[in-house]
Amino acid sequence: MKKKISNKSSGKKAISKKNNSSDPSFDSRKSDHLSLSLDDITQTTELRVLDYLSLKSTAFPEMNFDEVDLSTEFNGTNLSAPFFISSMTSGTSLGEPINEAFAQLSQDKQILMGVGSQRKELTDDNALNEWKRIRKKYPKAILLSNLGLSQLITTPIDQVKRITDNIEAAGLIVHCNALQECIQKEGTPQFKDGLKTIEKLTKSIGIPVIVKEVGFGFSQADLVRLNQTGIYAVDFSGQGGTNWARIEALRYPKKSLGLDTGFVFSDWGYDITEWMGFHDKDSVSYQFWGSGGVRTGLDAAKMIAMGSHLVGMAQPWLNSLVIDMKKKKLSTDNLFSFYDKTYRELKIAMFCCGYRNVDSFRKSKAFYVK
Numbered sequence: 501m502k503k504k505i506s507n508k509s510s511g512k513k514a515i516s517k518k519n520n521s522s523d524p525s526f527d528s529r530k531s532d533h534l535s536l537s538l539d540d541i542t543q544t545t546e547l548r549v550l551d552y553l554s555l556k557s558t559a560f561p562e563m564n565f566d567e568v569d570l571s572t573e574f575n576g577t578n579l580s581a582p583f584f585i586s587s588m589t590s591g592t593s594l595g596e597p598i599n600e601a602f603a604q605l606s607q608d609k610q611i612l613m614g615v616g617s618q619r620k621e622l623t624d625d626n627a628l629n630e631w632k633r634i635r636k637k638y639p640k641a642i643l644l645s646n647l648g649l650s651q652l653i654t655t656p657i658d659q660v661k662r663i664t665d666n667i668e669a670a671g672l673i674v675h676c677n678a679l680q681e682c683i684q685k686e687g688t689p690q691f692k693d694g695l696k697t698i699e700k701l702t703k704s705i706g707i708p709v710i711v712k713e714v715g716f717g718f719s720q721a722d723l724v725r726l727n728q729t730g731i732y733a734v735d736f737s738g739q740g741g742t743n744w745a746r747i748e749a750l751r752y753p754k755k756s757l758g759l760d761t762g763f764v765f766s767d768w769g770y771d772i773t774e775w776m777g778f779h780d781k782d783s784v785s786y787q788f789w790g791s792g793g794v795r796t797g798l799d800a801a802k803m804i805a806m807g808s809h810l811v812g813m814a815q816p817w818l819n820s821l822v823i824d825m826k827k828k829k830l831s832t833d834n835l836f837s838f839y840d841k842t843y844r845e846l847k848i849a850m851f852c853c854g855y856r857n858v859d860s861f862r863k864s865k866a867f868y869v870k
Contacts, residue, residue, distance in 0.1 A: 532825075542743055544740055544746075544793070547793075548739075549738075549739070549793075553806075554867065554868055554869075555802060555853050555866055556853060557852045557853055558853060558854040562854065563851070563856060568855075568857075569856060569857045570843060570846060570850075571857075572810070572859070574612055574708075575671065579611055580610045580843075581611055581842075582808075582809070582810050583794075583797075583811045583812070583813060584813075585602050585605070585606065585613040586791055586814040587616055587644075587646045587814065588616050594825065594830070595630075596630050597830060598818070599616070599631075601830060601832050601835055602835075603634050603637070603643070604641075605835055605836060605839060606641040606642055607641040609836075609839055610640075612642050612670070613641060614643075614646055614673050615644065617675070618647055618663045621666070631667045632666060635666070643670060644671045644672065645669035645672045646672070646673040647663070647672070648675050649675065649677075649697065651688070652701065653690065653691070653693060653697045657704050660672070660701070661705065661706075671708040672707055673711075674698060674712070675713070676711065677713070679716055680714055680745065685748070685751060685752070687748075695725055698711060698726075703730065708732030708733070710731065711726060711731050711734050712734070713738065714737060715792060716737075716738070716768055716769030716770065717771060718775075720777060723774075723775070723778050724778075726784075727784045727785055731786050733786050733787035734788055736775050736788065738769060738772050739767070739769050739792060740792045741793040741794070741814070741815060742815050772790065775790075787809040787810070788807055789810045790803030790811050790812070791803075791814075796842065796845050797842040797843065797845025797847070797848070799811075801845075801849035801850060804846075804861055805853075805866045805867040807862060813842075816838065816842075817835065817838065820834045820837070
C-alpha cells in the first residue's frame with residue numbers, strides 16, 4: 501500500500517511549488533484559521549489514503565436496510581452515530597454562532613462535539629462566558645474539551661479542570677501539534693515532558709482523555725508510548741485533510757520566510773496505514789478513533805472497517821454550515837442535511853457489506869487495497 505500511495509502523491513511537489521510565495525499570483529488573502537481551512541489550498545487531498553481502499557461488499561446482505569443500526573457509545577453515553585464533530589479553532593467573529601450551531605447538532609442528534617482549542621479560556625473570562633452561554637442553551641450537547649499539549653505542560657490541573665467544568669465536558673482532548681506550533685506566528689513549541697504530562701492528567705482529571713494529532717498522524721512508536729499513559733483513545737488525525745502547516749504559512753505575507761517554511765512541510769506526517777500496521781501486530785488498552793481526510797459517510801465506513809471506534813470530521817461540517825464567511829452567513833439547515841447525508845451513506849455502506857451494527861462492522865476488517 502505504501503508504494504501505491506507514494507505514486508499518487510507524486511504531484512505534491514508541484515502543489516508546494518505552485519503555492520510558493522515566489523509565485524506573483526499567490527496571495528495570503530486571509531489570516532483567519534476558519535476561513536483558511538475552507539480554502540482548497542490547505543487541503544491535502546493528494547495524500548488521501550482512503551482513495552486506495554475499497555470495502556468488501558456483498559450481493560446478499562440477508563437483511564433489510566432498516567435493520568442496520570448506527571448507534572454506538574462513548575464512555576457509557578449513547579450516541580446516534582459513530583462519527584463526530586472534530587475540534588476546530590475559532591478566533592473569528594463567527595466563532596460563537598458556529599459553535600452554537602455545532603452544539604445544537606450535537607444535542608439534537610446526540611453525537612460528540614470536540615470544541616476548538618480552549619487555550620484562550622485559560623486567561624480570558626470572556627471566552628469562558630461565551631462557552632457558558634452555549635452550554636446553557638444546549639445542556640444536552642455532548643462536548644469534549646480541548647487543549648494543546650504545549651499548554652497543558654505548563655498549566656496547573658485546577659486551571660484545566662476550570663475549563664472542562666465550565667462546559668461540563670464529557671472528556672478532554674489533548675491535541676499534539678508540534679509542527680503547527682513551529683510554523684505559527686504565535687506558536688509555543690515547548691513539548692518537554694509531554695508524555696509525563698498526559699500520564700499525570702489521566703490520573704487526576706476525572707474524565708476520559710483523548711490524544712489527537714491535528715493532521716500529521718502518529719508513528720507506531722508514538723502509539724506504543726501512548727499505551728502506557730492511561731488515555732481513553734487516540735484520534736489519529738493523519739494526512740489527507742486540512743494541513744495546518746499550510747494554514748499557518750498562509751497567515752504570513754507574500755515572499756516571507758514563514759510562508760516558504762510552512763509549504764516546505766506540505767506533505768509532512770503519517771497516514772492511516774501507520775495504525776493499520778500497528779493494530780495488526782499489537783494490542784492496546786485505548787480506543788482508536790479514525791480521522792484525517794474523512795469527507796463522506798463512505799469514508800467513515802472505511803475508517804470503521806479498519807478498526808475505528810469513532811470517526812472524526814472537521815472541515816466538512818464547517819463547509820456545510822458556512823455559506824459566506826465574509827458576509828457572516830450560516831445555514832444550520834445545511835449542517836443538519838450534511839449529518840443526514842453522512843448518516844445515510846454510512847448506513848448504505850454497512851448494509852451493502854452485510855453488517856447490522858457498528859461493532860461487528862468494526863471487527864470485520866471488510867476492506868481491501870485497490
